[in-house]
Amino acid sequence: MVHAPSSPVASNSLASPTSDTCIPFDRQLSAPLTKQPITTLQINLGKKCNLACTHCHVEASPKRTEELTPEICEQLIELIDRFPQIETVDLTGGAPEMNYGFRPLVAAARSRGKTVIVRSNLTIFAIDGYGDLPDYFAQQRVRVVASLPCYLADNVDKMRGSGVFDGSIRGLQQLNALGYGSDPALILDLVYNPPLPIAPEKFALPPAQANLEAAYHDYLDREFGVRFNHLLTIANLPIGRTKHFLQRHGLDRAYTQFLADNFNPATVDGLMCRNQLSIDYLGNVFDCDFNQMEDLPARDRAGQVLTVARLLELGTLEAIGCVGTANFCYGCTAGAGSSCGGALV
Numbered sequence: 001m002v003h004a005p006s007s008p009v010a011s012n013s014l015a016s017p018t019s020d021t022c023i024p025f026d027r028q029l030s031a032p033l034t035k036q037p038i039t040t041l042q043i044n045l046g047k048k049c050n051l052a053c054t055h056c057h058v059e060a061s062p063k064r065t066e067e068l069t070p071e072i073c074e075q076l077i078e079l080i081d082r083f084p085q086i087e088t089v090d091l092t093g094g095a096p097e098m099n100y101g102f103r104p105l106v107a108a109a110r111s112r113g114k115t116v117i118v119r120s121n122l123t124i125f126a127i128d129g130y131g132d133l134p135d136y137f138a139q140q141r142v143r144v145v146a147s148l149p150c151y152l153a154d155n156v157d158k159m160r161g162s163g164v165f166d167g168s169i170r171g172l173q174q175l176n177a178l179g180y181g182s183d184p185a186l187i188l189d190l191v192y193n194p195p196l197p198i199a200p201e202k203f204a205l206p207p208a209q210a211n212l213e214a215a216y217h218d219y220l221d222r223e224f225g226v227r228f229n230h231l232l233t234i235a236n237l238p239i240g241r242t243k244h245f246l247q248r249h250g251l252d253r254a255y256t257q258f259l260a261d262n263f264n265p266a267t268v269d270g271l272m273c274r275n276q277l278s279i280d281y282l283g284n285v286f287d288c289d290f291n292q293m294e295d296l297p298a299r300d301r302a303g304q305v306l307t308v309a310r311l312l313e314l315g316t317l318e319a320i321g322c323v324g325t326a327n328f329c330y331g332c333t334a335g336a337g338s339s340c341g342g343a344l345v
Contacts (some may be wrong), residue, residue: 016300028260038083039086041076044087046100047059054158097133107117119169120144143339145190151215159195172220192212205334262334264334273323
């Protein structure tokens with residue numbers, strides 16, 4: 001029998017709910033966190049979404065209206081044009097498909113031979129006006145990365161809303177029918193993250209990625225005939241709705257201390273912030289999506305805040321001195337590490 005991943009591997013050391021603030025993250029590092037050559041451009045197209053998930057660090061929802069403007073969209077296309085070192089364009093949101101600029105950016109990046117990642121919630125396929133998305137994804141050969149924080153309905157619906165699991169399965173089956181999960185050119189990845197903790201004894205890091213991936217493959221294929229390529233495990237970072245949840249339960253300091261207690265220096269070399277730029281819908285530049293949501297902008301070596309327009313003016317993507325860090329960075333460096341691409345070690 002396959003068991004639900006509702007009880008991820010917990011740490012051996014748990015902090016008290018009244019723990020003081022942990023050691024600042026930058027003091028854990030043996031040297032400042034510097035950038036490597038930029039190869040990934042991650043673009044948050046806006047906060048519009050058909051869902052309002054309890055763990056969403058972007059705090060997206062159907063009520064949000066913020067989205068990319070035509071001006072910033074054109075600047076981003078110019079950025080993709082001018083810097084062939086960009087290998088991957090990673091589109092996120094909100095539901096990226098609902099926000100302005102989605103298809104122009106997909107078309108621009110694919111026409112220039114870039115890998116395009118679309119971070120889809122799958123249920124968007126059932127919304128009027130978006131039913132052609134699976135076919136569009138397949139035609140453009142985009143890599144689909146889809147949130148499915150458990151392979152059992154109850155756990156998914158608790159985190160993402162009633163009926164989301166069933167809608168996600170239907171979306172996965174639509175993608176499978178087009179070749180996703182079987183055609184080597186059509187990559188379909190799923191994303192797992194742990195349930196939000198309601199007490200210190202529930203604090204947990206994601207289970208071993210390879211083992212959990214095998215369980216997902218077995219259950220989804222057996223029960224629904226669903227195929228996918230990879231499972232990516234991501235820790236819950238104390239930002240956005242997760243932070244608000246922890247604060248309501250008086251757990252925010254203790255949870256950050258838990259992550260700090262599990263700091264793994266072996267994860268630092270592979271951190272996603274080192275070779276990517278994260279762009280918001282206003283054209284501001286950040287080291288990663290998490291810094292973006294906490295309003296920690298990227299700065300050049302003179303300390304000036306960077307924008308897409310400024311990068312175009314400078315003529316380089318290598319303008320950033322050191323990566324901006326904060327204590328939520330412990331979420332990416334705890335245990336096996338965590339990134340938009342899953343575990344790091």
